[in-house]
Amino acid sequence: MRREGVPEPVVRRLPRYFSLLDRLSEQGVVSTSSESLGQELGISAAQIRRDFSFFGEFGRRGHGYPVEELKKGIAHILGTDLRRSLILIGVGDQGQALLRHFDFEKYGFTVACAFDIDPARIGTEINGIIVYDGARLEEIVSARVPKVAALCVPPDAAQALVDRLTPLGLRCFWNFSGRPLRSDRMDVHFADVDFADSLLALRYSMEQYETDL
């Protein structure tokens, strides 16, 4: 399955396809249609068929898409069929929420360990994950070479961690700090989880509607 030439908007829809197919699979659904997927996601059936056509043949026309096969195909495109190592930095409420409730395995990740600078948290275990002293970041990261760091630290602390982790070989940052991050390297990737963005979008829809009344 090749990934070249897949337009960016298609790639951006893949996670939503994956999550929906995963849920259907859990519910025991065996096959589905572009119409039913489209309705669920608010995307046209034609768009979905076009998107899927970039990745070769999933199912036959008139017979629907086989849920499990389609899910596996998309997982392969996304790369989640390979297991990668991740570290989590900052085990405050947000970090703990992820360690306790986020299904890292489903998305092809293993949490190697966590870090914090609060002495009360260092040495504890959260959902089986050991929390190390942030001062030992270099030593432990160099030995394990994780692929991704989830940054669950306050806004002011995030950029310094990127600058510290990049020379150690970290290239991907899942950013919960609420502050945009940067790197001079072209091969460093960031994914921001910005709560404010979605709340502000909701706010806009709300005020819009009230204005129209």
Next chain:
Amino acid sequence: MRREGVPEPVVRRLPRYFSLLDRLSEQGVVSTSSESLGQELGISAAQIRRDFSFFGEFGRRGHGYPVEELKKGIAHILGTDLRRSLILIGVGDQGQALLRHFDFEKYGFTVACAFDIDPARIGTEINGIIVYDGARLEEIVSARVPKVAALCVPPDAAQALVDRLTPLGLRCFWNFSGRPLRSDRMDVHFADVDFADSLLALRYSMEQYETDL
């Protein structure tokens, strides 16, 4: 300031403009340029000038944009200059993370109260917010008529809450459950905070890069 005829993509960029301007304002920056905003956000300066032109005149050509005025203008468009009431449902790790660390006020919200069904949490106070028994949802919501509900509950519990809260007048749902939600009403809005989406996008970039090596 009118909102009609503002294209959807422009609206979607507003929260990011607001957050950046808010940060510049906190740093004491008085005026800024479309070039500098663009560089910070990865958007072209021309695009930013076009976006801002939808909302009338902010500043004069060659003199830069006044940060505070621009921030206030965007806040007005987004509606965050009015204070609205919000309730939060589910004070597990995620709910607690929001109550403790998210700056609701900055985005024009007051958290009225929280709800949970865990007896150990009912009656406690988190950052000054009282946690009520979920069984009292109808009684308390009817009296206060909040605008937005933040749903920090497990995936399986979220849709039932939408179905329960919509008849009480709730129209906006900030959804942390990880499950897409729906309503038959056209005036009900959802904003999903989906952690998996951003992690999967990061994953794709990462595998893409490794493949290219």
